[in-house]
Each structure stands twice: as structure tokens, then as C-alpha cells.
Amino acid sequence: MTDDHIEIRGLTKRYEGGDPGRPALYDVDLDIRHRHFVSLIGPSGCGKSTLLRVIAGLESHDGGRVSLFGQTPLQMCRRKAVGLVPQTPALLPWLTVRQNVALPSKVNRRARRQGDSPDELLRAVGLDDAAHRYPHELSGGMRQRVAIARAFGLRPDVLLMDEPFSALDEFTREALQLQLLALWQSRATTVVFVTHSVHEAVTLSDRVVVMSARPGRVHEVVPVDLPRPRDREAVTGFRTNGLEQRVRASLQGAWESGAAPDDLVRR
């Protein structure tokens, strides 16, 4: 039965013109349970963003199988069951905040997917006062909140986030992490979250998937057994520190396995 979780088996992805001996992703196996929050972390070039784009149906793969609750990524997109938050907010600058949040319900109406009202979503991210403003009038953190509200809008079965907070300052980032946790708690969905911050991965996730590079593959899956719902105290406590050390050690191993052999020869 694969209907109740995301199942990735033997996934291999090569880029045209890339080294055929070192695919971007090689033989990736991964299971993500329904309504789990999973982070992908790893050194640059480990294919975490590529993996996310394959799950989103934005890129094809060369081998293996990707099943999202028993469906292909394309079938999921056709039903508008995938929410995407890219690295940049990717808002339409000529639309107001409210119109941007309402966009997913306006396109591809054949999917007939009912979502939350834009006003309700904006209230959930604390932007109801900015509903009639335009993206260029907002700060970077506010724009990213609009993008998150837009992605949550149709209550997607899977929410894909590609380093959404990486361009923000630390204070804004931590505020947005807590807000994301609250949103996810109230409208539980499966989240795949790409990050390069160990703290962020541990704070948010049920599982941290550590990947290694050349070729990109899963190095280790670290379970995060912090209690839910998490608040600021829970994510700064003693156990969090221990888990972060655990992920860092795993990343070190992943980096060493991916660094060989060229990097070592040169030194």
C-alpha cells in the first residue's frame, strides 16, 4: 500500500551535460508519512532542491519511482494538491496581497479544489491589514508570509518549501518559523522542507533527511522526537541542542563521503 504516504524508490536523475558517472540523484529511497514535517538538509550539490523539484513534478527523473499518496506528481498538480513556496516569494507585483493569495483558486479551475478564503489566510499569517497593499510596499519577511499563505490556500496534500527563509535576517526567520509551525499545526499537511540550517531543520521537523553529494543520495534519516506543538521554549531547550549535535555529526559524515575523491587528491 502506498496510498497513505510519499514513497520514493530508486530515484535517479541525471542532468544533460552532467557527469554520467555522478548523477544529481542516485538510487534515492525515501518514505514520508502523511502529515509529517520532513526537512532535507545536506552540503551544496547533494540534490536536495532537485529532489524537491522532482516531487513537485517540475523535473522529470531517469529511473525509479515517485509516488505521492499513490499518485504521480503530475496527477497531483492536475488536482492542485501541491503547494509550492520557492526561495524567493515569487509574488505577482501587479496584484495586491489579497489577489496574490487568491491566485491558486483562480487558475486551473477544472481541478475544482475548494480552499480557504484569502481573508482567513491573511489573518492566519497576521497580514489582514496589508490585504490591499502591493508586494513592493512590503518587507521581505511580509512577502514570504504572503507566499506561505498562498501555498496553504488550497489545503494541499503536500507542501513543498525550498529554503523559503534563507534570504531573511535571523530575527525575522525565527518569527516566521514559529508562525509556520502554528499554521501547520492548525491545517496539518505533509511538508517537505529544504534547508541548509541545522537549527531550522530540527526546530520544524519530525524527521531530518541528511543527504550527501556526488552523487546525491540519502545519507541518514534522523528522527526528531521533540513534543508538539512546539513553542519558543521547546525549540531552544536542552534536547534540541542534542538533536542539533546529532544532525551536525551526520552532516559531517555526509560531507566526507561526498568530498571524495577529487577534493582529497588535490590537497
Place this chain on the structure above:
Amino acid sequence: MADHALRHAPGTPAGTAPGPVPGPVSRSTPGTRRRSPLHPVVWLPTTVLLVVLGFAWSAVAEEHPYILPTLSEVGGTLVSDPLLFLGNAWATLRIALVGAVFGAGTAFVLALLMSEIPVVRRALMPLAVVLNVTPVVAITPALVVAFGFGMTPKVVVTAIITFFPVLINVTTGLRSVPVPVLHVFRTLHASRLEVLFRLRIPSSLPYTLAALRVVLPLSVVGAVVAEFVAAGSSGGLGTMIRNSAATARLDYVYAAITCLAAMGVLMLALVTAVERRLLFWHDSQQQPAT
């Protein structure tokens, strides 16, 4: 910019929005405020230059009246028969506008087709380039032979001259969509038409308007060139300049040139006004106009 912020969010001054992240609003800072046109910094440099040029003109005109008419002669001619100049200006403007509408309109539609259908692009682009590099002045006599002395050849010349800049700019604009936005549309399984109308065409607007900024004054050039070659019955400022120059009525020549310059300025002002209205969201409108 500042007036937009006020119009769209009454009672919420920028930067004081509630919420856990009181981030600074990057634009709408005092430095970007537009200066009043009455401020000396705005009008003084140009005015001084105009006065200097006017004195130089007068000096030359006094010495050589057969090369330059005096400014008062030109002004007097304009005032003595304003209807004559208005009528001829309208004749030229009509050709310029009709030609620009045809040329720019065709270019816009073809740019849409080219962006959606690669075969059309490969077929049309070389032809468009050849049309662009062929001097329009050289084609005009042939067009007059083909279409006569009426409005048609003049409109065709104007359309040809406005076609290429619009085609190139709109094609570029339609492709100027950021990849992350395109990804969001693709995960929603938006149709090609939805991507075109909701994303590509709005994204291309800054490019389209930049093309119009170039092309509208160019359309007047096209109309005048056509009138020079086919100085026909329909009048126009180009016809007037040609006939007046032939009879050495320099005051009429320069009065007509003044009208043409005024027309160009009005067209630019029109495009700028449309840009302010339509492109309030674009980076180009966040800086004070120069």
C-alpha cells in the same frame, strides 16, 4: 510611488503594519519623493540653456535672414494662421497614429504567436530583421508607386518603422518571467493560456511601454518621410515643409518643425502618463523621473 502607498492603504502608513515582523519598508523613503516642477533645480538649467540658444539664434538670423528666420517671424507665422498649422498637424498625426496602431498591433500579436509557437518564430524573425535593416526612405517611393498618393503608402511606411522595436521588446518581455513564479504556476497545472494572460503579458508590459516610448515619436518620422516623397493632396506638415522650402518661406518651414517637435513631446508625455498608471508596481517607477 508615495501617492500609491497612500491611495491603497489609507490609515496604514508604510512601515507601521502590525504583526510579529516589523520589517522596514524598503521603498517610499523621503529620498525618492518627486520634486515640485516649480522648484528652480527642475526648470532653471533648461531655461538658461534656452535663453542662450535663443540669443545665438537671433544673432545668426539677423546676419543671414536667408538661412534662418528670426524667432519673432516664426512665432508670428504660427499665430497668424493657427488653423492652417492645426489642420496640417492633424493630417500628419493621423497618419502617424494609424500607422503606429497597425505596426505596433501587428508586432504585438506576432510576438505572442512567436513566443508560443517556435516554428513561427524561426520563420518570421529573419524576415523581420531584413525589414528592419532596409532603409524605410528607400522603400517609400516604391510604396507610392504601388499605393498612390493617398493615405495608404504613408500609413504603411509608419507601420513598418514602428513594427520592429515593438516586436523585439514584446518578445523579450514575454520571456522575462522569473523562474520561481513559473514554477508556482506549473505546480498549479495552469494552462498555457492562463500562463500567457495572467503572467507573461503583464510581465511584458514594461517592455511594451518602453517600445511605445521609442516608437510613437518614430511614427511621426515615418509620416513626415512619407509626406516628403508623396507630397499628395492630403496635406500634412511634411508636405508643408517641402513646399515652403521650395518657395523659400523659411518661417513656415520652422513653424512646421516647431509643431512636429510639440507633437513628439505630447506623445512622450502620453506614454509617461500611461506608464505611471499601469506600471506602479515596476522598479522603473520607484525612482524619481529624470
